[in-house]
Amino acid sequence: MxxxxxxxxxxxxxxxxxxxxxxxxxxxxxIFAPLLTSYDPLKDMNLANRMxxxxxxxxxxxxxxxxxxxxxxxTADEWDVKTIEGEIETAFSEQEGDDYLQxxxxxxxxxxxxxHTFGYPSDTATVFEIGLIYGISQLDSGNAALSFSIVDPNxxxxxxxxxxxxRSTMEVRKFxxxxxxxRVKTAxxxxxxxxAAKTVFTSSGEYSLNILMEKTPESGPxxxxxxxxxxxxxxxxxxxxxxxxxxCDLWSQLxxxxxxxxxxxxxAAFIAVVVGTTIGxxxxxxxxxxxxxxxRLADIMLSVPLLPILIILAAFFGKSIWNTxxxxxxxxxxxxxxxxxxxxxxxxxxxxxxxxxxxxxxQTYIMWHHIMPNxxxxxxxxxxxxxxxxxxxxxxxxFLGFGDPSTPTWGNMLQNAQNFGAFTRLAWWWILPPGLAIxxxxxxxxxxxxxxxxxxxxRHQER
Amino acid sequence: MHFxxxxxxxxxxxxxxxxxxxxxxxxxxxxxxGNPVGTLQSPNMTPEMxxxxxxxxxxxxxxxDQYFIYIKNLLKFEFGYSFQTRRPVxxxxxxxxxxxxxxxxxxxLLSMILGILMxxxxxxxxxxVAEHLTIGSGxxxxxxxxxxxxxxxxLAFAFFWPIFPIRGTMSIPPPTGFFPLLVDRLxxxxxxxxxxxxxxxxxxxxYTRNAMSDALCQDYILTAKAKGxxxxxxxxxxxxxxxxxxxxxxxxxxxxxxxxxxVVTESIFSWPGxxxxxxxxxxxxxxxxxxxxxxxxxxxxxISNLVADLAYGLVDPRIRVGQGGH
Numbered sequence: 001m002x003x004x005x006x007x008x009x010x011x012x013x014x015x016x017x018x019x020x021x022x023x024x025x026x027x028x029x030x031i032f033a034p035l036l037t038s039y040d041p042l043k044d045m046n047l048a049n050r051m052x053x054x055x056x057x058x059x060x061x062x063x064x065x066x067x068x069x070x071x072x073x074x075t076a077d078e079w080d081v082k083t084i085e086g087e088i089e090t091a092f093s094e095q096e097g098d099d100y101l102q103x104x105x106x107x108x109x110x111x112x113x114x115x116h117t118f119g120y121p122s123d124t125a126t127v128f129e130i131g132l133i134y135g136i137s138q139l140d141s142g143n144a145a146l147s148f149s150i151v152d153p154n155x156x157x158x159x160x161x162x163x164x165x166x167r168s169t170m171e172v173r174k175f176x177x178x179x180x181x182x183r184v185k186t187a188x189x190x191x192x193x194x195x196a197a198k199t200v201f202t203s204s205g206e207y208s209l210n211i212l213m214e215k216t217p218e219s220g221p222x223x224x225x226x227x228x229x230x231x232x233x234x235x236x237x238x239x240x241x242x243x244x245x246x247x248c249d250l251w252s253q254l255x256x257x258x259x260x261x262x263x264x265x266x267x268a269a270f271i272a273v274v275v276g277t278t279i280g281x282x283x284x285x286x287x288x289x290x291x292x293x294x295x296r297l298a299d300i301m302l303s304v305p306l307l308p309i310l311i312i313l314a315a316f317f318g319k320s321i322w323n324t325x326x327x328x329x330x331x332x333x334x335x336x337x338x339x340x341x342x343x344x345x346x347x348x349x350x351x352x353x354x355x356x357x358x359x360x361x362x363q364t365y366i367m368w369h370h371i372m373p374n375x376x377x378x379x380x381x382x383x384x385x386x387x388x389x390x391x392x393x394x395x396x397x398x399f400l401g402f403g404d405p406s407t408p409t410w411g412n413m414l415q416n417a418q419n420f421g422a423f424t425r426l427a428w429w430w431i432l433p434p435g436l437a438i439x440x441x442x443x444x445x446x447x448x449x450x451x452x453x454x455x456x457x458x459r460h461q462e463r
Numbered sequence: 464m465h466f467x468x469x470x471x472x473x474x475x476x477x478x479x480x481x482x483x484x485x486x487x488x489x490x491x492x493x494x495x496x497g498n499p500v501g502t503l504q505s506p507n508m509t510p511e512m513x514x515x516x517x518x519x520x521x522x523x524x525x526x527x528d529q530y531f532i533y534i535k536n537l538l539k540f541e542f543g544y545s546f547q548t549r550r551p552v553x554x555x556x557x558x559x560x561x562x563x564x565x566x567x568x569x570x571x572l573l574s575m576i577l578g579i580l581m582x583x584x585x586x587x588x589x590x591x592v593a594e595h596l597t598i599g600s601g602x603x604x605x606x607x608x609x610x611x612x613x614x615x616x617x618l619a620f621a622f623f624w625p626i627f628p629i630r631g632t633m634s635i636p637p638p639t640g641f642f643p644l645l646v647d648r649l650x651x652x653x654x655x656x657x658x659x660x661x662x663x664x665x666x667x668x669x670y671t672r673n674a675m676s677d678a679l680c681q682d683y684i685l686t687a688k689a690k691g692x693x694x695x696x697x698x699x700x701x702x703x704x705x706x707x708x709x710x711x712x713x714x715x716x717x718x719x720x721x722x723x724x725x726v727v728t729e730s731i732f733s734w735p736g737x738x739x740x741x742x743x744x745x746x747x748x749x750x751x752x753x754x755x756x757x758x759x760x761x762x763x764x765x766i767s768n769l770v771a772d773l774a775y776g777l778v779d780p781r782i783r784v785g786q787g788g789h
Contacts, residue, residue, distance in 0.1 A: 300480050305764040307723040308741055308757055315745045316491055392608050396727060399610050401746055414614065418731075423614075423622050431618060435611035443606035 009455045019447025026441050030258040038072070039239075039249040041256045041408035046129065046247035047071040048238035051422070054429050055237045068122040069235020073228050074209070076101035079114040086110030086215070093225065100135075100225040105144065109217035114226070117208040125201035125233045130177040130209075133227035137170045143219035147212045148177070153205030160184045160196065201233060242429055244413075245420035253408040254433050260409045261441055264321060264394045268328040269386035276333035277379050280340025281367050285348055295341070298334040306331055310393065314402035321404050324397055328390050336382045343375045377456040385449035388442035395438050410434035466776060473772045477765055484761045489533050492754045508549060516543055542755030547747065552755040556737060560759075562632055563725055563736035570656045571721055574663030575714065581664065582671020586679060587698055594672065601669030604662055609724055613658045613731045620654060627654040630733030655732040663721070670713065674706040681705070708778035715771030719764040 010016050029036065039047060048069045057063045076092055076099040089104040103112060136144060147162040161177050161184070177184055179196035188196055201207070209231065215222055240251035283294040310327055317323045347353060347370070356366050397403055398411025405412065413434040417423070422430045504513045517523065519541070520532055536542070542552035585597035621629045628634070632651050638644055678684070679702050687697045725738030733739070737756050744752035 296476070296479075299476065300483060303480060303719065303764060303768045304484075305719055305723040305760050307726050308738075308760050311726065311742065311745050312491060312753065312757055315748075388606055392606075395608050396610055399608075400727065400730065400742060414611065418614065423618055426618070426623055428618065431614060435608065435614065438611060439603075439607045442608075443602065446602060446605050 006455060010451060013451040013454070015447045016451030019444040019451065022440055022444035023448065026258050026262065026437075026444070029255055030262050033252075033255040033259060036255050037239075037249060037252040039252045041252040042248055042406065044071075044248060044252075046232060046234060047249055048234045048243045048247055049236055050243070050245055050247060051420075051425060051427055051430070052234075052236055052238040052243045052247075053427075054242045055235075055239055057237055063237065065123075066236040067124075067126065068237055069125075069233045070118075070121055071230075071232040071234070071238070072118070073230050074116045075099055075228055076226065079116055079211075079226070082113045082115065084111040084113055088112050095225070098227055100227055103213065103224045103226070105213075105215050105219075105222040105224070107219075107221055109219075110144075110213075110215040110222075112213045114211040114213070115208050116229075117206055118231075120201060120204050120207045120233070122201075122204055122233065122235060124203070125179075125197040126195075127234055128177075128179045128197050128201060129232045129234070130229065131174070132176075132211075132229040133172070133174045135170075135172045135225040135227075136166045136222065137225075138166070138220065138222040142169075142215075142222045143167055144213060144215040144222045144224065146175075146224075147214070148175070149210045149212065150200055151208045151210065152200065152202070153207065158188055158200050160187045160200075162187070197233070241433055242427070244416055244430065250413070250430055250433070253413050254410070254437060256408045257410045257413065257434065258437070258441075260321065260407055261391055261394070261438070264325055264328075264409075265387040265391040265441075265445070268325045268332065268390035268394070269383050271326070271329035272332035272386055272390075273336050273379055273383040275329065276336025276382075277340050277372075277375065279333065280337040281344050281371050281375065283337065284341040284344025285367050285371060286363065291341075294337070298337055301331060302334050304331070306393075307396065310397060311400065311402060314397055319402060319404045321407055321409075324394055324403065328393050332386055332390065336379065336386070339382060340375050340379060343378060344371050347371050347374055378453075381449055381452040381456050384445055384452055388445040388449075391438060391442050391445070410438050469776050470773060473769060473776070477769045480765055480768075481762075484758065484765065485534050485537055486530075488537065488754050488758055488761075489530055492750050508544065508546075512544060512549065519543070537758055540755075540759075542758070543751035545744075545752045546749045547752070552751050555752065556740065556755055556759060559736050559740050562734060563729070563738060566652065566655055566659070566728070566734060566736060567721055567725060569652065570659030570663065571714075571718075573656065573660040575667055577660060578664035578667025579671045579710070581668035583675055583698065583703060585668065585672040586675030586702075587694075589676075597668040597672050600665035601672075602665075604665030604669070607662075609658075609662055610727045610731060612662060613655070613728060616654055616658050617731065627651075632735060655728050655734055659721075659724070659728055663717075666717075671706070671710070674709060675702055678702040678705050708775075711778060712771050712775045715767050715774055718767035718771075722760055722763050722767070725760075 048071065052069070053063065053066065055068060058066055058068065079101060081090055081101075081103075086109055087106055088110055091102045091104070093100045093102045101114075105112075130148070132148075134146070138144065143165055145163050145165045147159060149157050149159040151157050160179075161175060163173070163175065166173075179185075179200070181196075182192065184196050185192065185194050188194070188199060190196060190199065209229075211226070213224060234247070239249050241254060242250055244250055244253070279294050279298075283291045310331065313327050314324065317327070353366060353370050356370055361369075394403070395409065395411035395414075398409045399415045399418075401415060403409055403412050403415070411434075414431065417427070417430045417434075421427075504516050508516070519536065520529060520543070522529065524532070540553050542556075544550065545552050545555055548555065581593065581597050581600075585591070585594040588594065617629070620627050628651050632648065633644075634647050634651075638647050684697060684701055687701050692701075722738075725736060726742050727738075728734065729736045729739035730742050737759060741753060741756035741760065743749075744756060
């Protein structure tokens with residue numbers, strides 16, 4: 001069958017086209033995951049209140065007043081740098097994968113103001129959290145200090161934090177401001193029961209965050225490396241799907257989870273099909289004792305309780321996605337092997353194979369050049385049909401707690417939802433999306449696989 | 464004669480598989496993280512208990528002897544002592560077994576009846592709603608993860624509308640009197656059994672529909688129609704009877720998957736059965752418990768496969784009287 005007629009037949013199958021459409025949708029999400037979300041699925045924690053609802057819930061009257069938080073990073077190139085005093089050179093540097101803004105202060109007085117302006121979308125904040133890592137390196141006479149301030153839409157300035165004078169030669173510092181912190185309250189002139197967040201972020205509008213770096217005139221040269229700053233006003237609602245129990249973005253987990261589902265499903269099915277095809281061809285073509293051994297092995301593998309044995313082996317080999325892939329593949333090759341074997345048995349008797357044998361072709365040559373190309377179309381269909389079961393098994397294993405906890409898989413999302421109270425909170429926006437995603441992706445492959453089988457399997461065409 | 468040889472062959476296969484299961488158990492639970500002795504004894508055992516376990520498993524003897532002692536113990540269902548409770552694993556499993564049997568028995572029976580009826584309706588009325596429903600539910604059965612469907616039912620009927628209990632097999636404290644107790648047990652059984660029924664029925668319906676459609680195209684059906692028999696009679700007495708043998712075989716073939724799936728269902732509904740026991744034992748590195756539960760599940764699988772083979776041999780005349788076939 002030519003590719004053209006195959007494509008024509010495929011296009012006529014409605015289920016096949018629907019399956020292809022769904023698959024395409026997920027492939028797009030998998031490829032563009034980093035563009036579709038600005039958060040890391042697991043590393044960016046506390047983006048909003050624990051188990052915050054999706055932001056679009058505010059269209060419902062009941063949640064209209066829910067606090068819309070805001071959470072973002074300010075990377076090195078997003079600062080507006082203004083030199084107030086001295087000749088300061090700026091440069092971008094990369095250290096261990098993170099971008100840094102480097103400011104080189106020569107000898108003498110120096111003063112730089114970094115500004116980042118952003119639109120604060122919500123009403124009165126309940127909490128704000130700001131974090132920054134910076135490194136300061138200076139010659140022995142260096143003497144520099146940093147201070148942080150926030151300017152509200154009315155132009156009023158709040159200075160919640162100021163570093164001490166840095167004097168040592170090299171230092172890496174991490175400053176974090178939490179509005180509930182007593183030091184912050186004191187710096188803003190509030191009492192112990194004062195609310196720093198309420199004082200600063202009173203209404204929506206343009207706020208600017210400022211970092212002022214100052215160096216005394218008698219100080220020597222100083223270099224300051226400024227890392228990524230995080231700014232969070234945790235809201236009661238967040239993003240497309242809300243956040244989980246750690247405040248991680250659920251939409252990012254869903255989007256990146258697509259990558260893992262496709263990767264695991266495709267690679268497990270691929271390994272299983274390669275193994276199954278090889279065993280099937282050898283078993284069918286060579287026959288005899290080898291055939292008996294291989295088919296009995298397939299029988300044994302088919303008669304083990306799959307999920308229990310996967311659980312025990314997953315516990316034994318450790319939680320990593322590649323272990324999961326290999327375990328699933330090891331228990332999935334038998335169907336393909338049987339199918340290929342029966343195909344090989346009928347191909348073996350065909351004239352072109354007999355002709356090759358008569359011409360003195362070796363067994364390996366015939367298996368590789370004559371049998372293999374002829375079983376390939378059906379092998380391809382069985383590959384597609386193995387993918388959904390690989391996806392289902394992987395998600396089940398993850399859900400039961402045998403997945404790699406450092407990967408944002410859909411099964412892990414559901415496991416967290418069950419373990420950390422999504423059910424008691426009726427957080428359906430956390431439970432439904434990963435489950436529906438697994439279902440739709442598996443269904444897409446079933447639809448495509450069935451269509452391929454109908455087109456490629458000669459038995460179907462006779463009907 | 465042919466049939467006896469067939470049976471003997473199947474029995475030999477079953478014995479070989481049993482040998483593999485036993486060896487797998489011995490190997491994997493000896494090399495599990497921790498030292499080999501550590502998979503049978505735990506630090507929270509008393510010295511006397513450790514001594515007892517060491518003697519029972521011949522831990523001072525060479526590995527070869529340990530293997531035979533181990534096999535002998537497993538064949539007697541002696542699995543050692545649970546690390547968690549220090550009770551014999553055998554007793555703990557025996558307590559949980561009735562729960563698993565109740566859940567799996569009820570749901571398997573219900574899903575078969577429901578699925579087969581759906582399949583017959585679908586085949587009898589091609590192009591009807593019943594047929595589309597059957598094909599749709601069959602497709603869903605292959606793509607919805609069992610655990611997700613169960614989570615949805617739990618979310619809907621135990622949390623959102625709290626009609627059914629969230630967990631367990633009975634209320635604590637259980638109600639008094641036979642009748643209230645029965646109602647309470649059924650109330651707890653309903654949601655897990657319903658979820659397994661829905662999942663199982665889809666594939667039964669799809670299979671029955673396909674087999675019935677093929678059967679209804681056969682010549683003898685045409686003959687029956689020509690004789691003027693009632694359509695109902697043709698459907699049940701002729702067509703359905705002809706697909707009964709594969710259905711019986713399929714029933715036994717479906718058991719391994721059902722038994723294995725108990726792990727998921729029991730953990731979601733906190734159903735104290737063997738599957739949940741295996742899962743928590745594996746997660747807690749409670750090796751004696753895990754190997755005991757796994758051995759029992761593997762054995763059940765093995766037996767249902769063997770019975771499926773024998774049933775197939777019984778109903779397939781080619782094997783029974785030895786004509787054709789292999």
